[in-house]
Amino acid sequence: MKSIAKVIFIVFFSLNIMLIFQTNIYAIEPAGNVYEGIDVSGWQGEIDFSQVKSSGIDFVYIKSSEGQNTVDSYFRRNYEEARANGLNIGFYHYVTARDTQEALSEAEHFANTIAGTIPNCKLAMDFENFGNLSASQVNEISKVFLEKVYELTNKELIIYSNTSSARDVFSQELANEYPLWVAQYYVSTPSDNGKWNVWEGFQYTDRGTVPGINGYVDRDRFTSEILLDNIEEIPSNDNNNEESNNSENIENGYISYTIQSGDTLSSIARKYDTTVDELVRINNIQNPNIIYTNEILLIPTKNNSVSNGSDDNNNTMYIIRKGDTLTSIAKRYNTTVQNIIKNNNIINPNLIYPGQRLIIAKSTANLETKYLNYKIKSGDTLWKIANKYNTTVNNIAYINRIRNVNRIYINQIIRIPINIDIGEHDCGHYIYTVRRGDTLYSIASRFGKNINDIAKLNGITNINYIYIGQKLRI
Numbered sequence: 001m002k003s004i005a006k007v008i009f010i011v012f013f014s015l016n017i018m019l020i021f022q023t024n025i026y027a028i029e030p031a032g033n034v035y036e037g038i039d040v041s042g043w044q045g046e047i048d049f050s051q052v053k054s055s056g057i058d059f060v061y062i063k064s065s066e067g068q069n070t071v072d073s074y075f076r077r078n079y080e081e082a083r084a085n086g087l088n089i090g091f092y093h094y095v096t097a098r099d100t101q102e103a104l105s106e107a108e109h110f111a112n113t114i115a116g117t118i119p120n121c122k123l124a125m126d127f128e129n130f131g132n133l134s135a136s137q138v139n140e141i142s143k144v145f146l147e148k149v150y151e152l153t154n155k156e157l158i159i160y161s162n163t164s165s166a167r168d169v170f171s172q173e174l175a176n177e178y179p180l181w182v183a184q185y186y187v188s189t190p191s192d193n194g195k196w197n198v199w200e201g202f203q204y205t206d207r208g209t210v211p212g213i214n215g216y217v218d219r220d221r222f223t224s225e226i227l228l229d230n231i232e233e234i235p236s237n238d239n240n241n242e243e244s245n246n247s248e249n250i251e252n253g254y255i256s257y258t259i260q261s262g263d264t265l266s267s268i269a270r271k272y273d274t275t276v277d278e279l280v281r282i283n284n285i286q287n288p289n290i291i292y293t294n295e296i297l298l299i300p301t302k303n304n305s306v307s308n309g310s311d312d313n314n315n316t317m318y319i320i321r322k323g324d325t326l327t328s329i330a331k332r333y334n335t336t337v338q339n340i341i342k343n344n345n346i347i348n349p350n351l352i353y354p355g356q357r358l359i360i361a362k363s364t365a366n367l368e369t370k371y372l373n374y375k376i377k378s379g380d381t382l383w384k385i386a387n388k389y390n391t392t393v394n395n396i397a398y399i400n401r402i403r404n405v406n407r408i409y410i411n412q413i414i415r416i417p418i419n420i421d422i423g424e425h426d427c428g429h430y431i432y433t434v435r436r437g438d439t440l441y442s443i444a445s446r447f448g449k450n451i452n453d454i455a456k457l458n459g460i461t462n463i464n465y466i467y468i469g470q471k472l473r474i
Helices: 002-025 049-054 076-085 100-114 133-153 162-167 172-177 242-248 263-273 275-281 326-332 337-344 384-386 393-400 440-447 452-458
Strands: 032-040 061-064 090-096 123-125 155-163 180-183 201-208 217-223 254-258 296-300 316-319 357-360 367-375 412-419 429-433 471-473
Touching: 032 090, 032 201, 049 076, 061 076, 061 100, 061 217, 076 090, 076 384, 090 100, 100 133, 133 155, 133 172, 155 162, 155 201, 162 180, 172 275, 172 367, 263 275, 275 296, 326 337, 384 393, 393 412, 440 452, 452 471
Parallel strands: 032 061, 061 090, 090 123, 123 155, 155 180, 180 201
Antiparallel strands: 032 217, 201 217, 254 296, 316 357, 367 412, 429 471
């Protein structure tokens, strides 16, 4: 029995050695010089891209979208921050289509989502959940999606796939036309799949760690061949048929208009037979001289009875747009989600829809605007600063007379508007109610106070422990 066991062990050991040997022989090589990278989505939460860059990461692929209407929650922030820190950027779309018509819709959604951005890496199709689709159906959907995205963006594309699907599902026709970003974990180099001879991207683990990112992140290696030759802004699809596309998008008496390069409020007002003042009121524009390409404006149609954006009590009438949340609307109008819910009798705050009208009461919150002097540091963007202090890029640009929101510099001092709830007082102190996501650090920053002073004033012994609903004297 011992002899037989010994023979079995030797055979098993030999087979493993042969497999390892074959893996080393039959492997695909990188298409060019290799650089370290990551791919990220909303799962990673807030990322400190300055730390990511300092750690030696050169490339980042950012999830932009999924299916026919989902936009990744951190897409815009990840793009702005990665670009500000000089990383090479690519975008990927997670495909869920089950026929070619859905593939066309997803391609348009992908192109619309990334319109106005300037990636310098090939756009990626992430199609990995096939359901009951046959291989031929997968390839047909992929072909339609890839060709449509190229038509809309004029950018080269790459296919993301694990080694198994590259070998058994995707066709040689696709392999001949599109490069490969391959996922295969716990190997030093990806295995031969019989179709692609080289890889431009190699995802080698989904449990990587990188400074600046909490938790695990996908780690990749990317080659120089994944870089785009055409590094230009991705056009808005409205450019080709601007008037018809915008005029078709009418919701409850309002046209959703995508601002084009060269537009001014005056030119838009003339085109749609309205006034600049009307556009300013409806869209809560702080400075009529500052508007941004690809920003969405609501424009009243001629027969819209609430074209001035207010009701008889001078409350703002807001029309919900695609991508809105109650949180984003509350932030925009310097109010609270609770006040919007109360004034509109909203039962489910997670269920709002494009075209729905909301009443934003003129004085839903007793707010006083104060200003904080903020010194810009490395890695800052106006978007990041606005998000941190619960304001908007428009507000900061207007207050500080910043003409180009992408041009700020280290050590520049800017004024940040701080909206303070002064509904309650106690012996000359503001009373602040702790909300979800608050920390003593964020509260102290918002009010321009010292964290230790707030802790002492409120008898807090552990500055890392505060709770929702707690009332703090400031």
